[in-house]
Structures are given as structure tokens and as C-alpha cells.
Amino acid sequence: MPEAVISAVDLRKSYRVKGKPDLVAVDGLSFEVAPGESFGLLGPNGAGKSTTMKMVGAVSTRSSGQLQILGLDPDRHGPDIRSRLGVVPQQDNLDAELNARENLFIYGRYFGLPARVCHRKADELLAFAQLEEKARSKVDQLSGGMKRRLTIARALVNDPRILLLDEPTTGLDPQARHVLWDRLFRLKEQGTTLVLTTHYMDEAEQLCDRLIVVDEGRIMAEGSPSELIRRHSTREVLEVRFGSERNQQVAPRLEGAGERVEVLPDRILVYTHDGERALERITAEGLTPVTSLVRRSSLEDVFLRLTGRSLIE
Incomplete structure (x- = not known):
């Protein structure tokens, strides 16, 4: 078996609340994600999904437990890990002052990529996201589905080993969701590891090779969609x-x-x-x-x- 790109053992995260007991957001999660796998985190609001994603994304330190991302400890090697990740946040945070192509070019420069590389990648990613005709359009002129595809394209500028997606299709109409699913399938076929949270069960069944159901910071079940259905229904x-x-x-x-x-x-x-x-x-x-x-x-x-x-x- 290939070495896991994400490995969590008894992962915990708690927050201090003045005058009250600590708020436990993640309570002993243990899981692994294999290279090229599409892995899902499911659960209600407040279950600990976003907190877990922040720790995996090396932007939030853990309270206890072990966590390895691409063989590195995110608490000690945060910048190195973040340089190899692509992140698609729940809310699009594109630069409204720039057009679609400029959003990709400038983001590539943040990673220190040469200008000629950023120009090439911008063209490639616009084609991948089916946005070539919108290259010169400002962000506010794009539909919700187009903005979401552009956000995913931007997350791929640095050729990430792992792509983190937080509720990637929330608010999109069915047609836009299916177009986005197609783009994510193509990434998976290219060997990119996908880690996503979602509130949509059909999306989890379509995209996830394996998933965990989390509630109150703990794992309730783990397996492939078909395994979980056979086991629990x-x-x-x-x-x-x-x-x-x-x-x-x-x-x-x-x-x-x-x-x-x-x-x-x-x-x-x-x-x-x-x-x-x-x-x-x-x-x-x-x-x-x-x-x-x-x-x-x-x-x-x-x-x-x-x-x-x-x-x-």
C-alpha cells in the first residue's frame, strides 16, 4: 500500500472559553487518506469538519494527537505543507478588481512562480475550467458556477498534491453542480488527492471513494459510500x-x-x-x-x- 498523504491519530482540537469548560471541536479523530483518493468528511454544522480541514490545511494547530500531511508535521512545517496544497474555501474569495485570467496569474505569483509560467498556467486552467471565453471578464460578471470553477482553477496553480474543498457546490444549480463534478473527476483521474466536506449526499456518493461521518467531533462511521449503505441501512x-x-x-x-x-x-x-x-x-x-x-x-x-x-x- 502507498504511504498515506494524510494520517491522523487521536486528533483533538479544543478552544478555551472564559468562565466555561473548554469547547471540544474535534474529539479523537483517526483516519488516513491514500494518494489519489477522494476522501469525504460528512456531518452536521458544528460537527468539527471545518476545524479538521483547518488543521489538515496547516492553518490551525492541534491540541493533541498526531497529524502528518505529506509526511510532515503541520505544526512545524506549515509553510512547506501549504505550498503543496490547493484550498477551495466555502465562500469564493476571488479578487473582484481583477478579471478571471488575472486572478489566476496573480495567485501564481504569490507562490513565486515565474511570470511566463503563470501566463501558461492561467491559459491551461481557464481551459480546464471551461472559462476561456470569460478570460477578460471581471469576477462580478461571472455566474455562481463560473466563480466556483474559477476558484477551483486558482487552487490548482501550484500543482497541489492535495486539494481541500469545503462544500464545493453549495448554492449552485443542478447543471452547474454536474459541470463541477466533471472537473473534479478529471482531477482525480490525474492523480490529485481530493479531501472535501459536503452537505449533499448525492455529491458524496458521486465523488468520494471513502468517507467518514463525523458528529460532535467524533467519527460515527467510516467506509466507502456503498459499504456504509450496506452496513447501516x-x-x-x-x-x-x-x-x-x-x-x-x-x-x-x-x-x-x-x-x-x-x-x-x-x-x-x-x-x-x-x-x-x-x-x-x-x-x-x-x-x-x-x-x-x-x-x-x-x-x-x-x-x-x-x-x-x-x-x-
């Missing part, structure tokens, strides 16, 4: 709606229709290996849902099982 899920006023009342009568029943405000989820058969069993009991849907299990079902709440809070 059933093959299918039956969604039935009886009306928001009746769902809670009807739910006890659905026990036994599947392996597990989950009551949400707007619907009831019946976890089963045969959704159609579960629906037949429910209607045989004289219950007629307003709507019904049989679908395959997803990572969102895994998250509900592990934390009992939706990812988007």
Missing part, C-alpha cells in the same frame, strides 16, 4: 405520506412492515429489503397513504440512522 426504503397530522399516529401500525421505521415531519420511512412487498403489507392493514415511493437506500439514510437528524441544519 437496507437495500430499499419505502416512503409513505399520510399527512403531517396523521404520520405520527399511523407510525406504530407500520412496525413490522420493515426492519425499521423512521418518522419525519412530512413522511414515514420504512427500511426494508423489498419496498413493494412492504407497501402491500401496509395496504393490507387497511392503511392508504396519500403518496408512496420505493427507492434505493442512500447516504442520507445512513446519516439519519447514525445521528437522527438531517445534514442540512
Whole structure:
């Protein structure tokens, strides 16, 4: 097995709060990321994802535990590590006074790259991001999806070994998200290691080879998307709606229709290996849902099982 590019053992981060016990943001995380892997961190707001990303990005020191990035300790070799990373923040922080090409050129100069190299890379990255026609456009003239692609392109100026992406497609429409996914797939095919946080379960299933589900600073589960679904859910899920006023009342009568029943405000989820058969069993009991849907299990079902709440809070 190739040596891990990221290795964390019992990683912890806490903050002092005057007059109160220390706030523990990361509570003993242990994980490894292999070269060329696409690795995801999933969890609700406040779970410790962004804090972990900051420690991996060598911009926040750890409280205890071990952390190695590309074989180096980020607390002692921060500048060296940061020079080999690409970072895509949650909010685009492009320079609005510059056009798209200038944003790439100037960022390359920050890394000490020669001007001729920055010119070449700017052209290459504009092509990669499908923004050649917008090279002379100011940032404010770009759509949300274009700005996001430009931010990712900028993060690639220094040929990073690892690309850190914090919620890369938040706020984008479906078409823009799929274009961005395609660009990230291409990076992965080129051997770039991707580490991302996301609130979108379909995005995690599409992009991640492996992921961890984090809650309250601790790992709740780890594995590939398909492994987690097999381990923590059933093959299918039956969604039935009886009306928001009746769902809670009807739910006890659905026990036994599947392996597990989950009551949400707007619907009831019946976890089963045969959704159609579960629906037949429910209607045989004289219950007629307003709507019904049989679908395959997803990572969102895994998250509900592990934390009992939706990812988007």
C-alpha cells in the first residue's frame, strides 16, 4: 500500500472559553487518506469538519494527537505543507478588481512562480475550467458556477498534491453542480488527492471513494459510500405520506412492515429489503397513504440512522 498523504491519530482540537469548560471541536479523530483518493468528511454544522480541514490545511494547530500531511508535521512545517496544497474555501474569495485570467496569474505569483509560467498556467486552467471565453471578464460578471470553477482553477496553480474543498457546490444549480463534478473527476483521474466536506449526499456518493461521518467531533462511521449503505441501512426504503397530522399516529401500525421505521415531519420511512412487498403489507392493514415511493437506500439514510437528524441544519 502507498504511504498515506494524510494520517491522523487521536486528533483533538479544543478552544478555551472564559468562565466555561473548554469547547471540544474535534474529539479523537483517526483516519488516513491514500494518494489519489477522494476522501469525504460528512456531518452536521458544528460537527468539527471545518476545524479538521483547518488543521489538515496547516492553518490551525492541534491540541493533541498526531497529524502528518505529506509526511510532515503541520505544526512545524506549515509553510512547506501549504505550498503543496490547493484550498477551495466555502465562500469564493476571488479578487473582484481583477478579471478571471488575472486572478489566476496573480495567485501564481504569490507562490513565486515565474511570470511566463503563470501566463501558461492561467491559459491551461481557464481551459480546464471551461472559462476561456470569460478570460477578460471581471469576477462580478461571472455566474455562481463560473466563480466556483474559477476558484477551483486558482487552487490548482501550484500543482497541489492535495486539494481541500469545503462544500464545493453549495448554492449552485443542478447543471452547474454536474459541470463541477466533471472537473473534479478529471482531477482525480490525474492523480490529485481530493479531501472535501459536503452537505449533499448525492455529491458524496458521486465523488468520494471513502468517507467518514463525523458528529460532535467524533467519527460515527467510516467506509466507502456503498459499504456504509450496506452496513447501516437496507437495500430499499419505502416512503409513505399520510399527512403531517396523521404520520405520527399511523407510525406504530407500520412496525413490522420493515426492519425499521423512521418518522419525519412530512413522511414515514420504512427500511426494508423489498419496498413493494412492504407497501402491500401496509395496504393490507387497511392503511392508504396519500403518496408512496420505493427507492434505493442512500447516504442520507445512513446519516439519519447514525445521528437522527438531517445534514442540512
